[in-house]
Amino acid sequence: MSKELIELKNISKSYDGQLVLDDLNLVIHENEFLTLLGPSGCGKTTTLRIIGGFETPDQGQVIFDGQDITSLAPNKRQLNTVFQKYALFTHMDIAENIAFGLRIKNKTDQYIRDKISYALKLVNLEGFEHRMPDSLSGGQQQRIAIARAIVNEPKVLLLDEPLGALDLKLRQDMQYELIRLKKELGITFIYVTHDQEEALTMSDHIVVMNQGYIQQEGTPEDIYNEPENAFVADFIGDSNIITAVMVRDELVRILDVEFPCVDKGFGNEKPVDVVIRPEDVELVKRGEGRIPGVVTHIIFKGVHYEMEVQAGGFEWLVHSTREFPVGTEVDIRVDPFNIQVMNKPASEDEQAIGVEE
Amino acid sequence: MFRDPKKAGAVASPYFAWALIFILVPLAMILWYGLTDESGAMTLANIAAIAQPEHAKSLLLALELALISTLICFLLAYPLGMILAKNKMSSQGIITTIFILPMWMNFLLRTFSWMTLLENHGVINGILEFLHLPAMRVINTPGAIVIGMVYNFLPFMIMPIYNSLAKIDPNVINAARDLGANSVQTFLRVTLPLTVPGIISGVTMVFIPALTTFAISTMLGGSKILLIGNVIEQEFTLTYDWHMGSGLSIVLMIFIVVNMVISAVSEKDDE
Numbered sequence: 001m002s003k004e005l006i007e008l009k010n011i012s013k014s015y016d017g018q019l020v021l022d023d024l025n026l027v028i029h030e031n032e033f034l035t036l037l038g039p040s041g042c043g044k045t046t047t048l049r050i051i052g053g054f055e056t057p058d059q060g061q062v063i064f065d066g067q068d069i070t071s072l073a074p075n076k077r078q079l080n081t082v083f084q085k086y087a088l089f090t091h092m093d094i095a096e097n098i099a100f101g102l103r104i105k106n107k108t109d110q111y112i113r114d115k116i117s118y119a120l121k122l123v124n125l126e127g128f129e130h131r132m133p134d135s136l137s138g139g140q141q142q143r144i145a146i147a148r149a150i151v152n153e154p155k156v157l158l159l160d161e162p163l164g165a166l167d168l169k170l171r172q173d174m175q176y177e178l179i180r181l182k183k184e185l186g187i188t189f190i191y192v193t194h195d196q197e198e199a200l201t202m203s204d205h206i207v208v209m210n211q212g213y214i215q216q217e218g219t220p221e222d223i224y225n226e227p228e229n230a231f232v233a234d235f236i237g238d239s240n241i242i243t244a245v246m247v248r249d250e251l252v253r254i255l256d257v258e259f260p261c262v263d264k265g266f267g268n269e270k271p272v273d274v275v276i277r278p279e280d281v282e283l284v285k286r287g288e289g290r291i292p293g294v295v296t297h298i299i300f301k302g303v304h305y306e307m308e309v310q311a312g313g314f315e316w317l318v319h320s321t322r323e324f325p326v327g328t329e330v331d332i333r334v335d336p337f338n339i340q341v342m343n344k345p346a347s348e349d350e351q352a353i354g355v356e357e
Numbered sequence: 358m359f360r361d362p363k364k365a366g367a368v369a370s371p372y373f374a375w376a377l378i379f380i381l382v383p384l385a386m387i388l389w390y391g392l393t394d395e396s397g398a399m400t401l402a403n404i405a406a407i408a409q410p411e412h413a414k415s416l417l418l419a420l421e422l423a424l425i426s427t428l429i430c431f432l433l434a435y436p437l438g439m440i441l442a443k444n445k446m447s448s449q450g451i452i453t454t455i456f457i458l459p460m461w462m463n464f465l466l467r468t469f470s471w472m473t474l475l476e477n478h479g480v481i482n483g484i485l486e487f488l489h490l491p492a493m494r495v496i497n498t499p500g501a502i503v504i505g506m507v508y509n510f511l512p513f514m515i516m517p518i519y520n521s522l523a524k525i526d527p528n529v530i531n532a533a534r535d536l537g538a539n540s541v542q543t544f545l546r547v548t549l550p551l552t553v554p555g556i557i558s559g560v561t562m563v564f565i566p567a568l569t570t571f572a573i574s575t576m577l578g579g580s581k582i583l584l585i586g587n588v589i590e591q592e593f594t595l596t597y598d599w600h601m602g603s604g605l606s607i608v609l610m611i612f613i614v615v616n617m618v619i620s621a622v623s624e625k626d627d628e
Binding site for chain 2 (some may be wrong): 052053054073074079080083084085087088089090091100101104105148149152351
């Protein structure tokens with residue numbers, strides 16, 4: 001793994017007595033696409049604003065390239081931000097918007113001109129120099145906001161839900177665009193979003209947050225396939241989260257039926273949560289699976305059918321390319337490696353702290 | 358709402374009547390009086406009368422005092438607008454009320470109270486005397502008129518400036534900081550230019566009434582300081598020379614129209 005660039009040490013922050021971040025520790029590496037993912041109010045934007053310098057933490061330190069920058073003003077930091085809703089300067093044309101940071105740094109006119117055309121080319125908006133921001137579409141304004149940030153050659157680009165205001169199609173296009181930009185620029189991106197699909201598509205590293213705590217960190221594959229607790233499992237994609245008992249290593253009792261699994265080290269007869277992704281639940285003929293059930297709902301979703309199956313007193317969410325009409329009697333089967341066993345939190349608080357590490 | 362233009366016209370007719378009787382007819386009368394003499398013959402003498410020394414002097418003094426008052430209002434209103442815009446949530450209600458409250462009182466009453474305050478044996482000099490400080494001679498000076506103008510017209514400067522400041526997305530300010538601007542650069546390059554429309558409408562709303570006032574100058578300037586508004590008033594009420602009064606009014610109107618054209622053009626640019 002590449003060099004550490006930013007380190008957040010024991011960051012706490014509260015507003016009006018409400019704790020937003022509690023003893024947060026995070027390391028961001030050079031040239032990483034890191035996403036802070038979580039529901040609104042989880043502290044992800046506050047974390048970004050602390051890195052950007054728009055908020056000062058109540059406690060803790062922000063280390064940038066070995067330097068403590070906790071109380072450094074935003075204009076003195078070697079990073080730039082792409083804000084939610086773009087925040088372009090509406091009284092300047094596109095060229096002047098992009099030139100803003102360079103003019104402050106007293107760059108030569110020639111340098112500024114070259115940078116403007118380079119940046120517009122990079123975001124595919126050549127020829128827009130003399131348009132006004134208000135005459136651009138949301139997607140175009142967002143590209144200009146990115147261009148305005150990157151001409152300053154920051155080491156880190158902070159992006160605060162930059163695609164939130166765009167429609168679905170444009171959002172997907174911009175996701176690929178951002179991945180391409182990231183590769184061409186070779187700098188660190190710190191991205192904030194509540195959209196799990198966006199996070200899975202773009203990131204090298206995802207940090208899932210809830211209620212001011214980091215719930216889980218890892219690659220998109222880790223986060224999706226091996227959620228560490230029910231919150232992460234529920235937040236990332238659809239899932240069946242079921243209370244179960246770990247009978248012994250590699251054997252778990254779900255809804256009073258024993259399933260072989262691959263997890264171990266939880267102890268014997270220990271209550272746990274298991275998560276099974278809807279695409280990992282197999283529906284088979286009555287007698288061929290482990291839990292008998294009946295299909296209660298079916299919706300066609302394009303790529304697959306989404307079904308609800310009442311089985312063993314639990315409503316299972318099932319994705320399958322095969323259609324099982326409502327009322328079909330089926331059995332449920334799950335392969336051992338598709339059962340993800342998680343520790344059960346003793347309380348809400350412990351759920352958050354327990355996985356922080 | 359009204360797809361049938363006839364219906365829409367019928368609903369709007371009271372307003373047309375109002376505009377006709379109370380705006381267009383008086384305006385036409387001013388134009389007619391201003392451009393004729395007593396015999397009814399067309400003349401430009403009433404307008405050229407502005408060049409007479411005492412008229413020119415009162416116009417220049419009115420321009421000077423209106424400009425000074427507008428400038429003082431601007432310098433007071435801008436920082437206050439920034440404080441108000443910053444504290445959108447908390448103290449805004451109280452501060453706004455404090456500035457709006459006096460406006461609920463009659464304008465003449467408020468100006469009258471300044472007379473009592475500023476008089477040679479008024480409240481302020483009473484306090485100064487009590488503290489064994491030298492008394493000030495403020496009443497019946499141009500300074501007293503400026504005080505009256507600033508006091509009366511300040512809210513008209515604060516409101517548009519506050520509105521344009523409150524409209525700025527805080528992230529636009531953050532973006533300027535993020536791009537390397539310090540707080541002074543951010544103010545000069547982003548905040549100030551973005552509030553130009555508010556400044557212009559505030560300036561218009563202070564400058565025009567300040568230029569044309571005669572009540573403030575009568576009450577706080579005594580009878581010795583004549584602004585163009587006082588001259589026009591006297592032409593109508595003392596010398597009964599409606600032709601001369603209308604002619605001078607037309608000159609004043611030209612200044613107002615120029616001011617409004619400037620503000621309209623700048624608003625269009627803003628769009």
